[in-house]
Amino acid sequence: DVKVTQSSRYLVKRTGExxxxxxxxxxxxxxxxxxxxDPGLGLRLIYFSxxxxxxxxxxxxxxxxxxxxxxxxxxxxxxxxxxNQTSMYLCASALxxxxxxxxxxxxxxxxxTVL
Amino acid sequence: xxxxxxPEDQVNVAEGNPLTVKCTYSVSGNPYLFWYVQYPNRGxxxxxxxxxxxxxxxxxxxxxxxxxxxQTSFHLKKPSALVSDSALYFCAVRDIKxxxxxxLVFGTGTRLLVSP
Numbered sequence: 322d323v324k325v326t327q328s329s330r331y332l333v334k335r336t337g338e339x340x341x342x343x344x345x346x347x348x349x350x351x352x353x354x355x356x357x358x359d360p361g362l363g364l365r366l367i368y369f370s371x372x373x374x375x376x377x378x379x380x381x382x383x384x385x386x387x388x389x390x391x392x393x394x395x396x397x398x399x400x401x402x403x404x405n406q407t408s409m410y411l412c413a414s415a416l417x418x419x420x421x422x423x424x425x426x427x428x429x430x431x432x433x434t435v436l
Numbered sequence: 437x438x439x440x441x442x443p444e445d446q447v448n449v450a451e452g453n454p455l456t457v458k459c460t461y462s463v464s465g466n467p468y469l470f471w472y473v474q475y476p477n478r479g480x481x482x483x484x485x486x487x488x489x490x491x492x493x494x495x496x497x498x499x500x501x502x503x504x505x506x507q508t509s510f511h512l513k514k515p516s517a518l519v520s521d522s523a524l525y526f527c528a529v530r531d532i533k534x535x536x537x538x539x540l541v542f543g544t545g546t547r548l549l550v551s552p
Contacts, residue, residue, distance in 0.1 A: 325479070354539070361445075363526060364480075364542040371537055379539065411479055424470075425540060427479035 324348070325428035327412055332433045340399040342431050344412030351417025353395035354425060355379075355387065358409040370395055371417065402435045409433075438463045438531040440510075442543035449517045450551050457512040457546050459527030468530035469510045470540065471501055475523045483525075486510060497521070517550045524548075 328343035346353065354369040356379075366379030368387040376387050384406060388396045395414075399406055410431045416423040439462045449455045461467050468487050472480040484495025491503045501512045512525060527543040 356542075361544055363544040364540075366539055366541075369537070369539060377537055413480075424482045424485065426482065427472075429477075429479045 325412055325414055325426050327410075327428040327431050329431050330429060332431055334399075334402050334433065334435050336403060336435060338399075338402045338435075340402050340433065340435075342397040342399075342410055342412075342433070344395045344397070344414075344428055345393055346395075346414035346426070347393065348414065348416075348426075349392065350414040350426075351392070352415040352423075352425075353389065354413040354415070355385075355395065355397045356411045356413065357381070358411055358430070364411065367397065402433075404435050407433060407435045438467070438529045438541050440469075440527045440529045440541065440543040442525075442527055442546045444546050445544075446547045446549065448549050448551065451519050452516050455514050455517040455521070455548065455550070457525050457527075457548060459510045459512065459543060461508050461510060461527075461529050463529060467503075467510075469501075469503065470528040470530075471495065471499070471510075471512050472526045472528065472542075473497075473523050474526065474545075480526065483512070517548075519550050519552055522548055522550045 325346045355367040356364040358364050365381050370376045370389040386398045412428040413425040415425045441460050470485045471483040474480045484493050486493045486503045494500045524545050526545050528540040531541045
């Protein structure tokens with residue numbers, strides 16, 4: 322089975338802090354994704370990566386950056402956390418290919434609260 | 437841009453009854469459609485997808501979905517609901533960015549409550 326793990330299930334940070342969310346997948350997938358999930362808004366794509374050191378902006382990249390130094394690991398960075406970034410963050414991975422129809426596999430999520 | 441709509445925030449059904457969770461789509465070109473389920477405090481799990489072929493797609497846990505091109509719908513169905521099916525369900529459509537890379541666009545989700 323594909324396994325996608327996220328470093329924390331729950332995280333509480335203060336406004337202005339730099340926050341790192343880590344995601345690791347064990348299936349050698351090329352594509353990795355970061356979403357945030359908010360009630361009534363569904364999932365919105367923040368960033369995705371289709372290869373090591375390659376990234377693409379999603380629909381809501383403002384206030385976020387990402388890093389992919391190794392194929393299995395994709396990090397989401399909040400440069401200066403703000404209260405409106407309080408949310409559930411979900412990481413996903415997929416086998417790859419530029420226009421792939423491959424299924425995305427999700428991690429358990431990190432619920433981030435910014436005070 | 438591709439999009440999906442889930443018109444119901446919540447669906448209530450009694451255990452043993454058939455269930456339907458609705459999804460409509462708006463796409464240019466051929467739609468690639470997905471259903472995911474999220475159980476409490478968990479990530480999303482893949483249920484099924486439609487790429488091409490038979491309009492009735494069978495997936496995990498006894499779920500199926502019917503692709504209807506004329507009605508631009510992709511409703512999720514199950515003949516007999518279980519209490520354990522209570523969860524949040526998301527419909528999604530594949531979108532190709534201008535750079536050529538694919539992403540999923542999700543609906544807002546429908547909460548399914550199955551009562552004993």
